[in-house]
Amino acid sequence: MLANRKLILAHFWLAFGVFGVALTLGAWQMFIRSPIGTWLSNPELYYRSLTAHGTVMGYVFPTLVAMGFGYAISESALEQRLVGVRWAWTGFWLIVIGSIMAVIPIALGRASVLYTFYPPLIGNVFYYLGVVLVVVGSWIWVALMSINLRVWRKAHPGAPVPLAMFANVAGSYLWAWTAVGAALELLLQIIPVAAGLKNTIDAGLARVFFSWTLHAIVYFWLVPTYIAYYTLVPRAIGGRIYSDTMARISFILFLVVAMPIGMHHTFADPQVGAGFKFIHSAFTALVALPTLLTVFTICASIEIAARLRGGRGLFGWIRALPWDNPMLLALAFSFVMLGFGGAGGLINMSYQLDASIHNTQWITGHFHLIFGGAIVIMYFAIAYDLWPHLTGRELIDVRLIRTQLWLWFIGMIVTTFPWHWVGILGMPRRMAYFDFGDPAIAPQALSVTFSAIGGFILLTSGILFLVVLARGMRAPQADAGPYRFALAVHQPTTVPVALNTYALWVALMIGLTLTNYGYPIVTLALTEGTSVPAVYVGAQ
C-alpha cells in the first residue's frame, strides 16, 4: 500500500480537474470556429479560451501527472517511504497558487498571448509569474526524485535501480533542463518588460529560447506514457518486459537527444541561419530512435504475454491477447496514434517538407494526435491502474472504462485527421473564425465540422473518465495489494554503471544543448538593434 496516497491523489485530482476544464474550453473553441457554430461576435473570448486551454494542457496537467506518478513510483518501485513529503506538498501548493495567479489575468483578457507567449506581445505580469511558480513547484519534484533515489542507493549499493524509477528520474532531469529555455526567456526577457522595467524586447531571441523548451517538453510529457508501456502494460496482461536493457537505453536516448533539436520549430524564422536549422533537423531524426526501440520491445513484450496464454503462429498470437483489458486497449490505441502522429512528425522535422505545413492546422493535428492522443490515453490508463491503490477501493466500471477509451481514440481520429487535411490545403492555425462564405475557404468547411464533432466526442470521453474516477472513490473497499511493476524476461541482477546512473548522460545532454544552442543564442544576444517595442495586450 502506498504511504502518501493523499499526496498522490491530490496531484491526480488537480491534474484531471483542470484537464476537464481545458477540455471543455477546447471543444467550445472547435464549435465556435466551425460552420455549425455561429460566429463569435467577440473573437477576443476565443483567444482567452485558447490561452487557458494551452497553458493548462501544456504546463499544468502533464506536469502534475508526471509528479503524482513519480511519487507513486518512488514509493512503490523503491519500496521506501517518500523522503521530503513536506517539500512535495510545498511543490503542489506552488502549482495551485501559480495556476490561480495565471488564470485570473487570462480570464480578464489581459494575457491572451497563448501558452507560447509570442513576444513582443506582452500580457499581464501575473500570468508569467504564475507559469514560473508552476515550473518552480515542479523543480521541487525533480529534486525530490533525485534525493529519494540517492537515499535508496545508499541502502542498496551497486544494485540495479528498478526500471520504473530509473525512467522516472531520467524524465525529471530532462524536464529540469528543458524548462531552462522558457525560464530564461521569462526571467531575462519577458518579465522585466511585463513589469514595466523595460519596454523593448528581442522577439527573435525569445523565440529561440522558447524553442529550447518547446520540443523537449513533449518528451517530458511522453515519459510517464513510456513508463506505462514498459512497466505497467506487460504486468497488466501477464507478460514480461522483453528487454530491461533496451528500456534503459530508450530512456537514456530521450535524455540525450530530446534536448538539442528545438530549432526545427524555427525553420521558417529569419533570425536563425540555415546551418543550425539543419543540425537540429538531423538531431530530430535521431529522436525517432528511442521510439523505434520502444515499439519493438513493447510488441515483443506483449507477444510474450500472448504466447504464455497459448497464442500460436506468426500473427495468430495477436488473437490470444486479452483485448478486454483496458491497459491493453489503451496501449493499442496509443500505438496507432503514435504511428500516425510520428509519421507526421517526420514531415514536420524535415528541413524542406516543413515549409508546406508550417503553422497550418496540420501542426495542431499532429500534436493533438501525439500528446492528446498517444500520451494522454496512457495517462488515463495510469490513473485507472493506480486508482485502487490510492483509494483502497476497486474500480468496477470496466465496461465504462473500455467505452471511455474507445471514445477517446475515435474522438482523436475524428478531430485530428481533418485538421491534417485542411493543413495541407493551407488553413492557418489559431484563428478565431473563418469566412466559410469565401469560395476559396468553403471546401474546408466540412473538414472543420468533423473536427468539431470529434471535439465533442472527446469531451464526452473526458467526462466519462472523471465519472469513473469519482465512482471509484465510493466503490466497495478492497485491498489491491502492493503496487507492482512488470518484470523483465531476464530480470537484471547487475547493470553496467552507464545504464544505472545519469552523470554521463546529463553531461551529454547539457553539452549537446550548449553546442546546438550556444552559438545562435550568443550571436543573437550580441547583435545590435534587434530589440523592438513591446506591444501590451489589452492595453487600449
Add this chain to the structure above:
Amino acid sequence: MSVEETHENGSASAEVAARVERRWATIAVIIIVAMALLAAFAGIHRATMPQPRVETTDPSRIHLSGEFVESNLGSVLEANGNVTVRAIGQQYSFTPACIVVPVDTPITLRATSADVVHGILVQGTNINTMLVPGYVSEQLMRFTRTGDYLMPCQEFCSFGHEGMWGKVRVIDKTEFADRAKGGGRLSCVGQ
C-alpha cells in the same frame, strides 16, 4: 528438467533475444541515417531552403527610411528579369494587401513586421515564412500558374489575427512587363 538445463535454456534464450535486439537496433539506425541523408541531399540539391542569412531592421523606423518605406513596397521588375517583392505585416494587415507577380519568373520576397510576430503563407504553395519584428525574411518563390491565391497570416498576432488575410495575384508575364514599364512599385491596386 535439471537446474543446469534450465540455466542453459536461459542463456540460449538470452542470446536469441540479444541477437534479435541487435538486428532491430541496426534497422532503426539505418532508417534514421537514411532519413538524415535524404534531408541532406534534398537540402543541398533542391530548392526550398530555409533562409541562409540573418538580416536585421529596426521596426520603429521602417516607415521613415530604408528598404521598407511605403513607396518601396510592392513588386518591382529587376534589370535581369527577376522580380523582387517587398512587403510588411502589421496588426492586422499586409502592405500591400494584394501582391501582384508574373507567372514563371524567379521572385524574391523580402518582408518584415512593423510590430509583433506575423507569418506569410500562400495557400496551395510551399511559400511559408515568419515575419519577426527586427529581422528581414527572405523567400525565393516561383508560380507555375496564374490566378489568385489566399495569403493568410499564419501566426497569432493578437485579437485581430483571424482577419489578417492578404492575396497574391499571379498574372501573365507580358502583362506584368507592360505594367512595370512606367517604373515604380506594383500591387493589385488600380488593376
